[in-house]
Amino acid sequence: MKKRILGxxxxxxxxxxxxxxxxxxxLQGGFMSRIFQTLGADKHDIPLLWIAAPLTGLLVQPIIGYMSDRTWSPKWGRRRPYFLVGAILSSIALFFVPYSPALWIAAGFLWILDASINVSMEPFRALVADKLDESQRTYGFVMQxxxxxxxTWVASNLPWLVxxxxxxxxxxxxxxxxxxKIAFAIGAFVFLISILYTVFTTTEYPPEDMEEFEREKAKKNRFISDITNNIGNMPSTMKKLGVIQFFSWFAFFTMWSMxxxxxxxxxxxxxxxIEANFDMTNSADQExxxxxxxxxxxxxxSVxxxxxxxxxxxxxxxxxxVFYTSKKNVNRKYVHMLSLIIGGAGFLLMMVVSPEQLKYCFMLIGIAWGSILSMPYAMLSSSVDPKKMGMFMGIFNMFIVIPQIIAALxxxxxxxGLLGDDAINAMTIAGLSLIIAGLCNFLITEKAAISYQPTE
Incomplete structure (x- = not known):
């Protein structure tokens, strides 16, 4: 179906x-490790405490993608019900996580928070592919x-601003x-309100063939077999992007946790x-x-x-x-490659910068982040069956969460540790990982993935 060009x-x-x-x-990525440290976590234990984030993504996103592909409501559409449920649960978890009285409770809240965010996030990726003509896909993902x-910028500055x-x-x-605590409360409010805005200002296309859709939906107990079959038959472009994603997300998980x-x-x-270094019964040590x-x-x-x-x-x-891709095509492969290498350099420079210069490192990392959030999805959306977009977006998430699980474990x-015991070595590893991810873009050779190819 030729889709209307959206404004x-x-x-x-x-x-x-x-x-x-x-x-x-x-807020989760910037401040959960701070909460863990405040509650007494050793820096070497922090990656494992983050295991909730990738594990919930691994479980939740394929399930939500599969379910949203098989959902249709004339009033609420296909993806929007999941936005709303995820927003409500996420807002509750965001509000309460900084009130955790113990480390294990904070870790439990991270499980709830990340699972809830994933319920909302995965259908958003599929919505772009649902709503936009292929000629606007890159534009749509870049808009996201x-x-x-x-x-990211506003939320990361909230504790400092407060x-x-x-x-x-x-x-x-x-x-x-x-x-x-106040920063997380503000985040909970913004989360809910912004999701509600999209829910009530956006419509969705119904399935092209409603009878076929209903027949597919009526089939029972096919989730495991459908997921397995689609993993086994994923397009070659998706597999190659998976290699790039592995090193990209290993790097960013390292950043968030360390x-x-x-x-x-x-x-x-x-x-x-470190609490053990102080005698908390002594007033001088308390001070x-x-x-x-x-x-x-x-x-x-400040961090x-x-x-x-x-x-x-x-x-x-x-x-x-956004401005460029609204009028012209880009070579997604080389844009992504260069962006990841620039981000890797940002991590490597952290070894030598002053506090005043640290922001410039993150400026370089942001170029990689901007590309990671758009280019792989634009390349993927041109390579998969539109009827299975939600499922494939969920399966594609495996290439995001598996490297994070490996990193956490x-x-x-x-x-x-091969570089030494200093925590800053983790940032060096993140930089090297991003550079490797950038070079892996040489694997992408399919023309439809590299740039939108209009049909004659």
Whole structure:
């Protein structure tokens, strides 16, 4: 079916819900490790505490993709019911996670939060392919990246902004500061409101052949076999993109889980205070702990703020390509390759920068992030059956979560440990991984994936 060419605001409306999703991801990615450290986690244990994020993605996204492919409501459409359910659950989890009284509760909240965000996120990817003509696919995915960039930058700066407004960064042992609690509450509100905006401003196309759709939906107990068959028969482009995704997402998982301990320690020289080093029955030690902990919390605000710059630069990347791809085609392969290598350089420079220069590292990383959020999906959407778009987007998520699972289960500690015990070595490994991902783009040779090919 030839789809109507959509205008800017129509594409903006259908993508706006990603603002909330990215508020959730940015607060999770920028500050969960800080919460874990505040609750007493050792820096070497942090990657494993993050295992919830990739595992829930591995389980949830293929299931939600499969279910949304087989859903249709004349009022709510195909993808929007999942946006709404995920938004409600995510907002509740976001609000309560900084109130966790113990490390295991915070880790449990991360499971709930990440699963809920995935319920909303996966159908958003499929919605772009559902709604847009193939000639607008790159434009649509880049538009999502623009909104994701806005969300990343604003959400990453929330604890710093709240602190600047006078809310305290000081807190007792094992208690998350009020500045973080208020930031997460704001994120929960934005998450829900932005999803509701997309739900009520966007319509969806019904299935092209309703009778065939109903017959497919009536078939029972085919989820496992359908997933297995489609994994076995995935297009070659999808497999090649999977190699690129592996190294890309290993790098970014390393950043999300280890940037706070690495950068507060190496760049700001204010590592998280270790409880065992203080006699908390002694008033002098209590005061010393408070001073060190407040310094760590403020440095964490600064790390989060600097990290938010990667959202800002990905937004600039997306804005440039929104205007360019609305009129012309791009060579997706070489754009993605160059972007990933630039991002890798940003990670490598963290070894030598000052606190004032750290934001420039994240500026380079944002170029890679902007490309990761758009180019692989644009290449993939040109290579799969439109009737199975939700399922294939869910299966494609395997190439995102498997490297994260490997990283969480010891991959980060093992590889960075080859360079030494310093936490900053994890950022070096992230940089090398992104550069390898960039070079793997040479594997992509299919013309339809590299650039939109109009039919005669």
């Amino acid at each position: 800017f605001w129509e594409i903006w409306n259908m993508s706006f819900g990603f603002l909330g999703i990215q508020f959730g991801f940015a 990246t623009l909104i994701i960039g806005i969300g 602190s600047e407004m006078g809310v305290s960064d000081a807190a007792d042992l094992g208690v998350v500061p009020d500045s973080v 940037a706070n301990p690495a950068l507060t320690e190496h760049v700001y020289n204010t590592p998280a205070p 010393a702990f408070k001073i060190e902990n407040t310094a760590f919390q403020k440095a964490s605000n 989060g703020s600097a990290m938010g710059v990667y959202g800002l630069s990905s937004m600039a990347f997306a804005l440039l390509f 010891g991959g980060i500690n093992f590889v960075s």
